[in-house]
Amino acid sequence: MKIAVDAMGGDNAPGEIVKGALAAAREHDLGIILVGPQDRLQRELAANDATGLDIEIVHTDEYLVEGEHPAYALRQKRNASVAVAVKMVKKGRAAAAVSAGSTGGVVAAGLQILGTVEGIARPVVGGNFLGFAPQMVVMDMGGNVDCRPDQLLDFAIVGRVYAQKLLKVADPTVALLSTGAEEGKGNSQVRESYELFKKAGINFIGNVEGIDIPAGKANVIICDGFVGNVMVKFTEAMGEVVGGWLAGKLAGKVPESDIDDIRAELRRATNTADTLGGGPIWAVDGVVIVAHGRSKAPAIAGAIGQAKSVVEVDLIGSLKEELVAARRKLKESVGV
Amino acid sequence: MKIAVDAMGGDNAPGEIVKGALAAAREHDLGIILVGPQDRLQRELAANDATGLDIEIVHTDEYLVEGEHPAYALRQKRNASVAVAVKMVKKGRAAAAVSAGSTGGVVAAGLQILGTVEGIARPVVGGNFLGFAPQMVVMDMGGNVDCRPDQLLDFAIVGRVYAQKLLKVADPTVALLSTGAEEGKGNSQVRESYELFKKAGINFIGNVEGIDIPAGKANVIICDGFVGNVMVKFTEAMGEVVGGWLAGKLAGKVPESDIDDIRAELRRATNTADTLGGGPIWAVDGVVIVAHGRSKAPAIAGAIGQAKSVVEVDLIGSLKEELVAARRKLKESVGV
Numbered sequence: 304m305k306i307a308v309d310a311m312g313g314d315n316a317p318g319e320i321v322k323g324a325l326a327a328a329r330e331h332d333l334g335i336i337l338v339g340p341q342d343r344l345q346r347e348l349a350a351n352d353a354t355g356l357d358i359e360i361v362h363t364d365e366y367l368v369e370g371e372h373p374a375y376a377l378r379q380k381r382n383a384s385v386a387v388a389v390k391m392v393k394k395g396r397a398a399a400a401v402s403a404g405s406t407g408g409v410v411a412a413g414l415q416i417l418g419t420v421e422g423i424a425r426p427v428v429g430g431n432f433l434g435f436a437p438q439m440v441v442m443d444m445g446g447n448v449d450c451r452p453d454q455l456l457d458f459a460i461v462g463r464v465y466a467q468k469l470l471k472v473a474d475p476t477v478a479l480l481s482t483g484a485e486e487g488k489g490n491s492q493v494r495e496s497y498e499l500f501k502k503a504g505i506n507f508i509g510n511v512e513g514i515d516i517p518a519g520k521a522n523v524i525i526c527d528g529f530v531g532n533v534m535v536k537f538t539e540a541m542g543e544v545v546g547g548w549l550a551g552k553l554a555g556k557v558p559e560s561d562i563d564d565i566r567a568e569l570r571r572a573t574n575t576a577d578t579l580g581g582g583p584i585w586a587v588d589g590v591v592i593v594a595h596g597r598s599k600a601p602a603i604a605g606a607i608g609q610a611k612s613v614v615e616v617d618l619i620g621s622l623k624e625e626l627v628a629a630r631r632k633l634k635e636s637v638g639v
Numbered sequence: 640m641k642i643a644v645d646a647m648g649g650d651n652a653p654g655e656i657v658k659g660a661l662a663a664a665r666e667h668d669l670g671i672i673l674v675g676p677q678d679r680l681q682r683e684l685a686a687n688d689a690t691g692l693d694i695e696i697v698h699t700d701e702y703l704v705e706g707e708h709p710a711y712a713l714r715q716k717r718n719a720s721v722a723v724a725v726k727m728v729k730k731g732r733a734a735a736a737v738s739a740g741s742t743g744g745v746v747a748a749g750l751q752i753l754g755t756v757e758g759i760a761r762p763v764v765g766g767n768f769l770g771f772a773p774q775m776v777v778m779d780m781g782g783n784v785d786c787r788p789d790q791l792l793d794f795a796i797v798g799r800v801y802a803q804k805l806l807k808v809a810d811p812t813v814a815l816l817s818t819g820a821e822e823g824k825g826n827s828q829v830r831e832s833y834e835l836f837k838k839a840g841i842n843f844i845g846n847v848e849g850i851d852i853p854a855g856k857a858n859v860i861i862c863d864g865f866v867g868n869v870m871v872k873f874t875e876a877m878g879e880v881v882g883g884w885l886a887g888k889l890a891g892k893v894p895e896s897d898i899d900d901i902r903a904e905l906r907r908a909t910n911t912a913d914t915l916g917g918g919p920i921w922a923v924d925g926v927v928i929v930a931h932g933r934s935k936a937p938a939i940a941g942a943i944g945q946a947k948s949v950v951e952v953d954l955i956g957s958l959k960e961e962l963v964a965a966r967r968k969l970k971e972s973v974g975v
Contacts, residue, residue: 435880448818448826482784482868490784490865513872517880529826530866532818536849537870538877544771544853545881545905552901556893565888569881 304398305357306610307391308603310339310347311366311384313403313596320403321347323603328356331608336397338388340364363387366404373407377415385409389416392589399590399610401581403598410446413587420619422626423457423586428528430465430582433538434572436519438472440465441480442585444531452496455479455525459505460625461585462523468616470522474506478521480530481510492527500525502636503629535575542573581606583613586622590614641693642946643733644939646675646683647702647720648740649932656739657683659939664692667944672733674724676700699723702740709743713751721745725752728925735926735946737917739934746782749923756955758962759793759922765867766801766918769874770908772855774808776801777816778921780867788832791815791861795841796961797921798859804952806858810842814857816866817846828863838972839965878909917942919949922958926950 308324310317317339324335325348334357337344341362348358365380367373377386385404389412391397402409410426419426428445431437442458442465443450450458459477466475479496481489486497488510500507511520516534526534546566553562581594581602590613594606644660646653653675660671661684670693673680677698684694701716703709713722721740725748727733738745746762755762764781767773778794778801779786786794795813802811815832817825822833824846836843847856852870862870882902889898917930917938926949930942 435884480869482865490863493865513869513874514876516873517876526869527826529818529829530869533816533849533862533866534869534873537852538849540850540853541874541877548771548908549885549901552904553889553893556897557889561892565885568888572884 304611304614305334305336305396306607307336307338307361307388307397307400308607309385309388309400309402309404310337310344311404312409313594313598315597315599316403317343317347319599320603322351322600323598324607325351325353325356325358326600326604327607328358330604331611333357333607333611335359335607336361336388336391338363338384338391339366361387361391367408369405373405373411374415377408377411383408383412385412386416389413389589389591392591393417398614399592401592401594401603401606401610403581403594403596403603403606405596406445406593409591409593410584413584413589413591417587417589417591419586420588420623420626422630424454426587427458427461427585428582429458429462429531429585431575432524432535433517433519434575435517438466438470438522439516439519439524440470440522441524441526441531441534443526443528444535445528447528448532449529450492450527452492452499455492455496455527456499456503456629457586457626459500459503459507459523459525460629461622462525463505464618464622464625466522468618468621469612472522475522476508477505477523477525478508478511480516480524480526481512484510484512486510496525499633502633504632505629539574542569546570581609583618588619590619640947640950641670641672641733642943643672643674643697643724643727643736644943645721645724645736645738645740646673646680648738648745649930649934650739651933651935652739653679653683655935656939658687658936659934660943661687661689661692661694662936662940663943664694666940667947669693669943669947671695671943672697672724672727674699674720674727675702697723697727703744705741709741709747710751713744713747719744719748721748722752725749725925725927728927729753734950735928737928737930737939737942737946739917739930739932739939739942741932742781742929745927745929746920749920749925749927753923753925753927755922756924756959756962758966760790762923763794763797763921764864764918765794765798765921767911768860768871769853769855770911771853774802774806774858775852775855775860776806776858777860777862777867777870779862779864780871781864783864784868785865786828786863788828788835791828791832791863792835792839792965793922793962795836795839795843795859795861796965797958798861799841800954800958800961802858804954804957805948808858811858812844813841813859813861814844814847814851816852816860816862817848820846820848822846832861835969838969840968841965875910878905882906917945919954924955926955
């Protein structure tokens with residue numbers, strides 16, 4: 304299997320990207336297509352040990368830079384490294400593309416070049432949310448800030464495929480995040496979605512509240528991207544603040560190395576974006592993985608490894624099947 | 640000063656309510672009007688030491704019970720203890736009312752009997768959100784799940800009065816909770832509110848993100864009650880889950896009493912509803928304090944003490960002045 308890697312995306316490109324790609328090639332037995340300026344990438348390769356690895360360079364001089372409007376910049380730079388990496392997927396030369404560039408840029412490249420899976424209008428960002436609840440995913444954590452009920456249902460289906468294929472939960476439970484457990488609680492978006500979710504055959508267990516999240520009360524928790532984005536960033540900051548407070552409490556009472564371990568573990572549990580090393584751009588019709596912009600080599604290697612898993616379990620194929628099934632179920636329930 | 644106390648509200652009524660009221664009377668030099676069944680309350684008083692305290696009983700046999708629809712139940716039980724306590728405020732016999740009954744019931748009694756401050760349609764729930772950010776309040780954490788921009792502006796004004804009067808911040812900063820710092824980020828509700836907030840003369844500093852909350856980046860953070868409710872419950876559960884995880888990590892390494900102290904402090908920091916022992920029903924035209932349903936005597940005494948502070952700083956009067964000032968400012972800005 305070959306994975307295309309945007310060698311110019313992210314804060315630490317291209318050095319750490321190339322290092323991570325080499326590590327992934329070795330660890331996961333993968334071929335890698337590095338996309339970026341030939342000279343620079345060859346220098347990076349020469350500085351590392353690539354012996355026996357299947358590494359190819361696809362040259363481009365263009366790449367997106369911080370602060371550009373992604374969709375606009377991609378129209379100006381048709382050969383931006385992230386776009387060329389995604390085109391490798393479109394052409395069938397790579398099974399997946401990986402980039403640590405800005406999420407906006409990766410999403411825009413995925414949308415422009417691969418389009419979305421039929422029936423889903425916009426990509427979804429989601430996945431594991433909290434280390435304390437490893438069998439739970441939250442969708443959407445990202446771009447969809449004003450959502451209709453049918454979009455939330457799409458997120459639920461994506462979440463179920465995620466939980467089935469990547470977390471190995473046979474029949475994942477789905478819940479709507481709301482202000483109370485009873486039907487009828489929540490804002491108008493949640494109340495309308497509740498009706499739809501009941502009919503879609505998605506193992507819907509009703510509403511969960513904020514207090515239910517750390518306990519992982521459902522495998523798939525659905526909210527719009529506004530709520531999800533606020534929550535994921537708040538959780539990351541809470542991990543940092545509680546870790547710092549704790550270090551003060553424990554100073555002089557336990558060895559410093561123990562304190563460091565506790566803080567690191569708390570950070571992993573509360574910052575799953577960093578820990579997972581990225582995630583798929585859901586609903587794009589092809590495997591595109593975005594890694595955190597701050598990623599260093601190990602996180603890049605992790606994201607490339609994740610790309611391989613996503614391809615192997617045929618995530619996109621399963622998603623298409625589930626979407627068709629849920630729509631059929633909905634039609635049956637209204638007697639069409 | 641006299642405070643009316645709903646002796647029949649809350650999980651531990653009337654025993655703990657009466658105990659807490661006596662403690663508050665002694666500690667804060669207050670007169671107390673206990674509202675509930677004469678016989679039961681006299682028995683509770685006899686079981687405690689009320690020597691030298693100014694305690695009066697106002698009799699009623701009716702009170703709300705768990706599971707009733709609050710507004711409906713109040714129409715059936717016109718002399719429910721919470722309603723009678725609030726009527727003491729309306730009649731000028733008490734400076735404030737305190738209840739540990741269901742928030743819905745206390746809000747409904749406040750609304751039906753006192754009405755709202757002019758210009759605010761519905762009550763707001765909010766206040767200190769996190770022990771790690773003691774100079775920050777979040778509004779709304781409660782009932783207003785679908786909000787227009789002008790309602791969010793009302794919350795901001797309430798929040799500023801709270802921060803000025805109770806946190807002693809001279810000119811509190813106000814921010815909108817959103818998905819990005821820049822103007823234009825967020826959902827349609829936030830984007831529209833941004834325009835309004837800029838013109839209202841409320842020391843508006845723009846958007847903050849979830850990551851800015853634990854650091855207390857603004858004194859007043861504004862969100863709708865859906866987001867606020869999810870956040871406050873999530874935070875409470877995070878405190879519990881992290882505390883439990885930590886206890887496991889530290890077991891055998893530090894004395895058990897130290898672990899208990901750390902867990903208790905973390906709980907206080909993440910469960911401010913419990914810690915504060917309640918809060919005002921904002922926007923009701925009179926001082927009504929709701930205490931947590933689980934409150935025991937110390938929390939009840941705390942809520943009664945808070946009622947006294949709220950009366951002393953003339954919170955309601957200040958709120959009315961600030962509302963008038965913000966509306967004048969808005970009119971000036973559009974040249975009306």
